[in-house]
Amino acid sequence: MTFYTFARSVVNAIFKPWYRVQVIGLENFPSNEGGILLCSNHINNFDPIIVGISTPRPVHFMAKEELFQVPVLGGIVRKCNAFPVKRGMSDREALRKGLNVLKEGHVLGLFPEGTRSKTGELGKGLAGAGFFALKTDAMVVPCAVIGPYKSFKRLKVVFGKPIEMESLRQEKASAEHVTELIMSxxxxxxxxHR
Incomplete structure (x- = not known):
């Protein structure tokens, strides 16, 4: 058993009953091999955990660099397939790593807003999501986490149908335009589902 599988089963046993997690649209999540760009809104620090335990495949999340500098936590986050990204600037190493995750047929998890929403409302997405969608042939799956994060209150994770990307790739759409489409x-x- 890998560390990821072990951690996922432990977290699953705690978080799913605590937040009464309801997963909707799992049939929209491709369970076969092939790269998937999973894009979700971001309302709570626990979002990566909740989204991660709701998907049928392991997810590689881009996570803020500061997490990896916290003793113990940094090592756990890394063992759970996450990799660091410097926020507020173009991080070429993180972009390269993300492209490789998708090209190797894995699931890359992104929060296109780049940071947690303070109001709970959906913010503007950054161009990174569009960049990954255009530079690979990965399927793009939208996801919504719908709160509140309150003990024993229903928390929903909703997966939408994969977004049709082929025509956008052929017409060489801009990363900004594709991100806007993903956010919509x-x-x-x-x-x-709210």
Missing amino acids: EIHKLIKE
Whole structure:
């Protein structure tokens, strides 16, 4: 058993009943091999954990660099497939790592807003999500985490249908435009299931 599998089963046993996690649209999440870019809104520090235990495949999350500098936690986060990204600047190493995750057929988890929403409302997405969507042939799956994060209150994780990307790749759409499209799909999921 890998550390990821062990950690996931422990976290699953604690978080799913505590937040009464309801997963919707799992049939929209491709369970076969192949790269998947999983894009979600970001309302709580626990989002990566909740999204991670809700998917049928392991997720490699881009996480803020500061997490990796915390003793013990940094090592655990790294063993759970996460890798660091410097916020507020173009981090070429993180971009390269993210592309490799997708090209190797894994799931890359992103929060396109780049930071947690203080209000709970969906913010503007950064161009990084569009960059990954355009530079690989990965399927792009929108995801919405719908709170509140309160003990024994229902918390929803909703997966939308993969976004059709082929025509956007062929017409060489901008990363900003593709990110806007991804964010609008996340917004639709929030509106529909809130």
